[in-house]
Structures are given as C-alpha cells and as structure tokens.
Amino acid sequence: MFGIGTKDLGIDLGTANTLVYAKGKGVVLREPSVVALQTDTKQIVAVGNDARNMIGRTPGNIVATRPMKDGVIADYETTATMMKYYIKQATKSKGLFARKPYVMVCVPSGITAVEERAVKDATRQAGARDAFTIEEPFAAAIGANLPVWEPTGSMVVDIGGGTTEVAIISLGGIVTSQSLRIAGDELDDAIVAYIRKQYNLLIGDRTSEAIKMEIGSASEPEEKESMDIRGRDLLTGLPKTIEITAEEISKALKDTVFAIVDTVKSTLEKTPPELAADIMDRGIILTGGGALLRNIDKVISDETNMPVIIAEDPLDCVAIGTGKALDHIHLFKNKVK
Numbered sequence: 205m206f207g208i209g210t211k212d213l214g215i216d217l218g219t220a221n222t223l224v225y226a227k228g229k230g231v232v233l234r235e236p237s238v239v240a241l242q243t244d245t246k247q248i249v250a251v252g253n254d255a256r257n258m259i260g261r262t263p264g265n266i267v268a269t270r271p272m273k274d275g276v277i278a279d280y281e282t283t284a285t286m287m288k289y290y291i292k293q294a295t296k297s298k299g300l301f302a303r304k305p306y307v308m309v310c311v312p313s314g315i316t317a318v319e320e321r322a323v324k325d326a327t328r329q330a331g332a333r334d335a336f337t338i339e340e341p342f343a344a345a346i347g348a349n350l351p352v353w354e355p356t357g358s359m360v361v362d363i364g365g366g367t368t369e370v371a372i373i374s375l376g377g378i379v380t381s382q383s384l385r386i387a388g389d390e391l392d393d394a395i396v397a398y399i400r401k402q403y404n405l406l407i408g409d410r411t412s413e414a415i416k417m418e419i420g421s422a423s424e425p426e427e428k429e430s431m432d433i434r435g436r437d438l439l440t441g442l443p444k445t446i447e448i449t450a451e452e453i454s455k456a457l458k459d460t461v462f463a464i465v466d467t468v469k470s471t472l473e474k475t476p477p478e479l480a481a482d483i484m485d486r487g488i489i490l491t492g493g494g495a496l497l498r499n500i501d502k503v504i505s506d507e508t509n510m511p512v513i514i515a516e517d518p519l520d521c522v523a524i525g526t527g528k529a530l531d532h533i534h535l536f537k538n539k540v541k
C-alpha cells in the first residue's frame with residue numbers, strides 16, 4: 205500500500221491554470237500556468253499571477269511564457285520549475301517534510317505515452333516522491349460528484365483552456381471519450397482574428413479573453429451589450445479604441461463553439477444505449493472554465509436534446525477530482541513507470 209497521507213497532492217496542470225489540491229484541505233493554490241524567465245540565463249523572474257501580468261509587457265531580456273500548450277507540456281524544463289514552485293507553495297505551511305508527497309496529476313485523455321511520461325518525469329523532478337496520472341475527464345467527473353464507481357452512465361464535458369474533454373464514465377472507467385485540442389484559447393483566438401479582419405485592429409490575448417468573459421456568448425445574446433476595446437490600428441500603427449457588440453462576438457465564436465458541440469454529439473453517438481438512457485436522466489455535466497461561457501449549456505442542450513448542467517465550481521472540478529483520486533491510488537498503481 206502507498207500510505208497516502210495529508211501531505212499528498214493532486215495537481216490540475218492546466219494549459220491556462222494550475223490548481224493544487226492538498227489532501228484534507230481542498231484546493232490550496234490556484235494560479236495561472238505562466239512563468240517569466242530571463243531570456244539569457246533562463247532564471248525565473250516570476251511565476252503565476254505575477255508572471256501573467258507581464259504577458260505582452262516584458263522588456264527584451266525577460267519572456268513570459270505558458271509552458272503548457274493544448275493540455276500537454278510544450279516546455280519541459282519550465283513546466284518542471286513551475287511545478288516545483290507550486291508544490292513548495294502548497295506544502296510550505298506544513299513545515300519540514302517528513303517525506304516528499306505523492307502527487308496525482310491529471311492529463312488529457314488523448315495523451316500519447318511520451319507526453320504522459322514527460323508529465324510524470326516533470327512531477328518527480330519537481331519534488332514528488334512518486335507521480336501518478338489520471339485522465340482529466342475522469343477527474344472532472346469525480347470533482348463534480350458524479351457516481352463514477354457505480355454501474356450507471358455519467359457524461360462529462362470539460363472545456364479548459366487548451367483541450368475539451370468529453371467522456372462517458374461507468375463503473376470506475378471511461379467507456380468512451382474524445383479529446384479535442386480546441387477550447388478556451390481557440391475562442392480567444394477567434395475573437396482576435398475577427399477584430400483584425402473587421403476592424404484592422406490588433407488586440408492582445410488578455411484583451412480577447414476579457415472580451416470573451418465579459419460579453420462572449422455561445423449563441424446570439426438576448427440583451428444588447430457592448431464594450432470598448434483597445435488595440436493597435438494596423439493601418440496607422442497607432443493605438444485605437446473601438447466599440448464591439450456582444451452580437452458580433454457571438455458570431456466570431458460560432459465556429460469554435462460548434463467544433464466543441466460536434467465532439468459532444470459524436471461521443472454521444474458512440475455511447476451504448478443503456479448508458480445513453482442514464483445520461484438522459486442525469487444530464488450532461490459541464491466543467492472547466494469554458495463552462496462559464498454564456499449560453500454554452502443551452503447550445504449543447506439544444507443540439508443534443510439532452511439536459512445540460514453546469515457543475516458547481518466548474519474551474520475547480522478537475523483539481524478536486526485529481527485530489528480525491530488519491531484515495532483510490534491503488535487503482536492507478538499500474539500506471540507508475
């Protein structure tokens with residue numbers, strides 16, 4: 205047995221955010237997955253919120269990067285350094301360690317063996333006694349309190365920053381799943397592309413995300429809303445402010461939203477009928493930050509004819525589930541390499 209104790213951690217190593225769940229305490233850390241480094245020495249200047257505020261605003265000798273892309277590690281060394289920092293942060297209040305923590309990390313369900321290995325190695329390098337992985341939609345389902353261990357079908361759609369994970373779960377396993385490398389980041393990119401095309405205005409990633417959160421909608425909005433946004437006029441090269449409406453943004457988001465909806469539909473098509481009937485009763489559960497996009501529940505419900513429910517604390521579900529999975533770590537034993 206592994207003797208899991210209160211020092212052990214569950215980490216939602218996300219493309220947009222990293223969350224750490226400490227056993228017995230819940231989510232103890234919630235920070236953007238961003239690291240600012242000196243370009244020449246690769247020394248860390250800032251991690252998390254401080255680093256995020258530097259995105260697009262760094263001088264030449266500092267670069268603020270997101271080491272995760274599309275749900276997987278894009279920059280190994282920086283990811284390991286970021287995790288080390290977060291593991292230290294999450295455990296520092298407990299004083300000196302008698303032993304290093306076991307760490308459960310979630311990974312996208314479509315991950316390759318090489319990508320999974322990189323996550324485990326980075327976790328060990330970051331200070332874990334040993335590293336285990338759990339598939340993200342399974343963690344999301346545990347975090348959303350779905351009856352994953354019972355012989356009944358549950359469906360979870362986790363819309364994160366880099367990936368959308370759709371899975372049908374029953375009896376402690378994933379019956380069928382799809383991982384789409386399209387999620388919140390692509391919604392932001394669609395807004396950048398729209399504004400560039402329509403207004404010859406270049407906006408940054410943080411602005412497009414703010415637009416999405418403030419007036420973005422998965423379907424045509426019921427209310428007339430607009431916001432002022434600032435960017436660089438591509439014709440004059442000068443800063444410019446324009447007013448953009450919620451209706452325009454919903455048009456810009458449409459194709460990306462439908463890519464997500466199509467993945468939900470095609471997963472349902474592959475679902476055995478008994479489980480589909482269970483899902484019809486319980487509904488499709490939405491988790492991840494993308495679940496907060498206005499009307500996304502309504503659009504998925506209209507397109508699938510299924511009830512759709514947004515989980516409580518959608519941004520925390522994966523982290524909570526990853527942490528709770530530590531209680532069942534013997535089931536993940538075979539995954540230790």
Ligand SMILES: Nc1ncnc2c1ncn2[C@@H]1O[C@H](COP(=O)(O)OP(=O)(O)OP(=O)(O)O)[C@@H](O)[C@H]1O
Pocket residue numbers: 216217218219220221222274275363364365366367368387388389413416417420491492493494495496497498518519522
């Ligand atoms: N209110 C909101 N409306 C729309 N989108 C939102 C809202 N709040 C957060 N998001 C989006 O949710 C995404 C982040 O979600 P989450 O933290 O679940 O992803 P992640 O776990 O980091 O990514 P992944 O699971 O892909 O690795 C970002 O794209 C963010 O813009």
